[in-house]
Amino acid sequence: WINGRKRFQGGLRADIPVVEQDGVRLKFNPFAKISREQIEAIYSNAKLPPHPLTAKGFLSVGCMPCTSRTSAGEDARAGRWRGTAKTECGIHTTKTS
Structure with a gap:
């Protein structure tokens, strides 16, 4: 599994x-x-465009239920799982057996 x-x-x-x-x-x-x-x-260097949602205030993009816009001065990941204690998507925390 490769992730970013x-x-x-x-x-x-x-x-x-x-x-x-x-x-x-x-x-x-x-x-x-x-x-x-x-x-x-x-x-x-690769002349890659930013993700289109970046311009709309989404500085960290994940799935729809866990992603919200960030406000000026907030950390990029502040928009993830807003209002909950959760910080990671289940794909990164669920152990495999």
């Missing part, structure tokens, strides 16, 4: 390894050690 979690996103992601064993699943986090600035440089 990054340590700079903080919270439960602050110490994620590049490779992790999760039950029967092996997870690869190739961007774990990359900085926000490095991500921005990759996008710029």
